Amino acid sequence: MSRVLYFDCFSGISGDMVLxxxxxxxxxxxxxxxxxxxxxxxxxxxxxxxxxRCGIAATKFRVFEDGxxxxxxxxxxxxxxxxxxxxxxxxxxxxHGHDExxHGHDQDVHGHDHDHQGHRHDHSADPxxxxxxxxxxxxxxxSDILKLIERSALSSEGRxxxxxxxxxxxxxxxxxxxxxxxxxxxxxVGATDSIIDIVGxxxxxxxxxxD
Numbered sequence: 001m002s003r004v005l006y007f008d009c010f011s012g013i014s015g016d017m018v019l020x021x022x023x024x025x026x027x028x029x030x031x032x033x034x035x036x037x038x039x040x041x042x043x044x045x046x047x048x049x050x051x052x053r054c055g056i057a058a059t060k061f062r063v064f065e066d067g068x069x070x071x072x073x074x075x076x077x078x079x080x081x082x083x084x085x086x087x088x089x090x091x092x093x094x095x096h097g098h099d100e101x102x103h104g105h106d107q108d109v110h111g112h113d114h115d116h117q118g119h120r121h122d123h124s125a126d127p128x129x130x131x132x133x134x135x136x137x138x139x140x141x142x143s144d145i146l147k148l149i150e151r152s153a154l155s156s157e158g159r160x161x162x163x164x165x166x167x168x169x170x171x172x173x174x175x176x177x178x179x180x181x182x183x184x185x186x187x188x189v190g191a192t193d194s195i196i197d198i199v200g201x202x203x204x205x206x207x208x209x210x211d
Contacts, residue, residue, distance in 0.1 A: 005208055018201045
């Protein structure tokens, strides 16, 4: 009997949302961390946080590089759910009239849990509160990314799937910019958080046993 994993993507879904959903469904964070460490991405850590979105509890998946959270939304196009309060904290909270939703921040970033009123949070992971810092994320070539995947802890089928996803992304970039595939210059696709999202999602799907 096949196992079907259904995502109700009524308004789209991103890689970190896939991981947040599967972590919320039971994927152990320590297992995901172990798989991602096999990519050998220096200075990279991941964490989760319990948040509320439109009154619905969810798990937010977060990526840190060199102690700073990777900003997935450009500073000039930040549509995160601030509920009318623009906090610019460098990491995301759900602001309900200045209530930062400090309920159940679910894992550490660097191996240290700080629990205050049920909110487990390592503020040392984000030392640049309120500062405009340059964007994080080394931009790697397609061949670099494929090499990272090849030596990862994914199964042989998982490695094939992850490499196939990146190759399709490159083909899409080539089509959009009307350039040959070999001349595609990866920006977001080659960034650390994109690699983590795709490889992590493939690992999570294998964990779920989805066909």
